[in-house]
Amino acid sequence: MREIVTLQVGGFANFVGSHFWNFQNELLELAEDPEADPVFKNQALNMDVFYRYGETHQGIPTYTPRLLSVDLKGSLGSMSSSGTLYNGGSSVPSSVMTWDGNVTTQASEPRRRNLFLQSLYQEELENSLTVENGVNDGENGSRREVSDRDIVEQLENNVQYWTDYSKAHYHPQSLYELSGLWIDAHKFDNYGIGRDSFSGGLHGEEMSDRLRFFVEECDHIQGFQFIVDDSGGFSPIAVDFLESIADEYTNVPVLLYAVRGPGSVIDSISQKHRVSRKLHAAVSFSRLSSLCNLIVPVGLPSLSRSKASKLLCIKDEKPYHCSAMYAATLHSVSMPFRMEPPAPNADSTYASGSLTVNEVVQILSGQARQNMVAILDAAMPAPSLTGNQVEQTFLGNFQPLTPEVSEHVEDLQSVESMTVLGALGTGGQRASIYEVKGMVHAAYQHAIKGPMFSHLSVAQCPLPIPLPFPSIFGNHVGQHGELLGTPIIGSSSRGSLDVHSIPMAARLRSSSAVLPFLENRLGDLRKFGIARASPGAELLRSWGFAKDESEDMGETLSKMIAELNPRSQMSSDSD
Template sequence: MHEIITLQLGQQSNYLATHFWNTQESYFTFGEGADESPVNHDVHFRPGLGADGTETFMPRTVIYDLKGGFGSMRKINALYEDQEAETPAALWNGKTVVQKQQPIDVSEYQASLDTGAATPELTTQSVRYWSDFSRVYYHPRSIVQLNEYELGSTLMPFEKWGMGEELFASLDKDHDLLDRDLRPFVEEADQMQGVQIMAGIDDAWGGFAAKYVERMRDEYGKTPIWLWGLQEPNTGIPREKRLLRLTNKARSFAALSSQVSLLIPLSIPSRSLASSVVLDKASAWNATALFNAAMESTSLYTRLKPGSDQANSATMSGVTDMLNVFGRQTIANLQMSPMEPPPATPAAEGNGMQILSGRGELISSLNEMSYEDQSDSGRGVGQDHVEPLDVDLSSLDENLGFGASRGGRTKAHLFSQLETARGDDAIKAASREEDYDKNQEQHGSHTNRTSLIPCWTATPRIFRGKDGAQRRDPLSMRTVLSTDSSVMTRLRGLRTTVVRSIGLEDREDIGNELAEVAEAYKEGWSSGSDDDDDDA
């Protein structure tokens, strides 16, 4: 079944993963006459039995977060209520004192889901934790709270890269985390396609992820591992903390780039966003919704049914091989452009079909609205540069004052790219562009086209139409995941900025590792004046 197992490391990653699972839940269709979903749900969801024998279908994921990070979510949910362990008999005959922390109130949105009432519109103020807008149930085995650190602590914040390394080493020594947390999901898989990890790379979770991946490589040496590396906005924070984040980021790239199959950094650009995107950058709920729109779109082909008319399905391994041209280019850049879909066609409007989601909500057909990407910009046989889209999420050099500008981004040498167009009319356009696609594939490019992104009440209204109004209909989206030479310039700049702030014992090793990673993006082409600029 080509299952994919997900690891969620930390608060920000769990915000992103919650959007991701909400989107996956939206692909479940019920109702007579419903179109069959193009998504193979078995890739990301596992079947099981609840406490009362009811069949369940829950994400194949392991969720790590700090104490207090789960909000009102309980480890034992309604489907497994009866399996909660009984309180063991006390071994102490003396007087006992029980201290209980005040529980976090369930959000109004979650309460409405539990009761089947109409869900309220969420806002940045009403979303306190990622669990406040989660629409799926998780298996109790998926929930792992790390009590060694507390979310939002000012006395011992979980923000230094080394803290994550030490925490993983301590936990793994006591429990063997892979055996306890990951292996049960791996053994359930018939034919595991790979592992996707969502983790912060500019805080202590980067160190935790690096150690986790290192252990995974010992156990699953050839398994594709994709890591979506999240970065928090640096706007408005003190210079020392910003430098700390950049140092953490440098350590993450140095440690992870040689271990993972693909590392896709995600950050909100500090420059003004396109007019089609309006969001509160300080809100994790808003920022990760933007990340999810791009991430979910560009990885959709890994969970499509084989032979689907929607698009060509592919595997994590196949895409990795396509993007990693010379074997050492594991860092990929992600860009996106929200697009305005046309009105529904008369045939779609008159088909009279009603489709219900897994929550029993009425939705539009996945195929009802679509768009056709007819842009000729940047096309042509032998394309060797990166075509810029509206939003570049992969910036490694944000707030540093160096590196490729928006204009310079278009001049980056392109090694390979994967373009995804959301919208069913684009599939028809593919047949008219067959000759073009064949030529593009010869130069390491491939285009997938599939259905639109559904919108839900749990998704912030961050996208705007041409008239500036909030978009509430299914979204059209164009994304490009590419390996290109801009990584070299940006990593060299990052190295120059942070190498002197790294301790003497690690400075040379990390500096050399970053330089080596950057060098891989010069292989196969001549960058001219960049050849000898590494004098940091």
């Protein structure tokens, strides 16, 4: 057994993670549903890679994500920090009295569950009640009359917290709130604020204890899947966490996704704020990349206007929307980690191309270069394997979800790990593993510019679309993700009530196409923080970085650039 422990740090990271775990939950439910498509029952996947067995104090078996989520106090909405399976309680005994004066209690009303969470609660309540206990009270009984369409409509208009659309049950050790940080989430927006808030407290020790809980019960951990919202104050928290991971789990690889919502990259009118944002981006990336085996920047300035969403109807202002596409792609590239290795001399009928986290790291960073940054590409939905020039169409549908990437770069040393899920073939039927492999091979045979090496993982199981998934599909997307020649009349956007599953293609790519991203961060660090009389030098000092530390961060970025393109030399005194 080769387990993965997932960490989600920060607001947008948890929005992405909530969708990610909804996909896993949907796969588990479909595998047990006798009426579901057989493709979901023969997945050749080992879900224990991401999940753990346990039981409640009452002896009820549980199956929960091997997850540690970190966010600000109050970010869980209507969900308790102890989750939903275990009975939480006060950690302070009621008999302890330290004050004999008058006491005034101020209590706020708990946040009400939305229609989706009410329906989950009602369903679980009915499953747990015996026939003798009868039906619950009238309020709960009325919840069953709420239609799925009402639930979807409310989610589209009223999601505020990542827990508002979460189907998953969480272990009490999974949900950690950073208490004692009396700061508005919108102002928790730069490296210095996060570093000041986190220093001197017990948060680091408490988080490490919770992580240790999940790691110590693993038989043979294959790696950490780390998702961090690096757009603000959570970045230094993640850095401190990564430093403790490096000390305690020396040989365990870390695959880190640095995610950002579109709202985090909007330029401010204030010059001071623009300098702060650019320095934060440079410092955050430099520090995070130095503490993981592979870092993948994720988050376009405008997802709705990108080629990646040409078949989708995404609203940039909604984290609920944007995080859904990023989570679908992370789900896809993580599929090889839980694929069952094929038996000797056995045909791979349902899945092929299993990998471990360490093998992906070696593929992308262990070839001719030692770079540690990868590009994330997606085709959502992936095109079917029919029609003229399907090979070129298939490759042409890949679009980067990593920002500031060059589109037209000839990199003869590029390497990649590609995953294709639930591809459709002739007549809308699931394509076989053999057909997908043949098509991808033919695509690269005809491609003008192909990678030096490409690893392919294929699964017949498509991406399932759970009920709380947002209505982001365009009217050219059919029920099973097939691309329609004529649009469906009616609403321009379609959701889980109309689209039940989709084929996905995603890849992690090591290429010099990421050079603009790296060069922009190095240039900003030098121009605004290191150069003589730079406007942000004092700001870096206020964040706790001496001049030599700032120069070391610049050197880290310079080495990454040199590994990707030795001819690219940025002068150390550039301004």
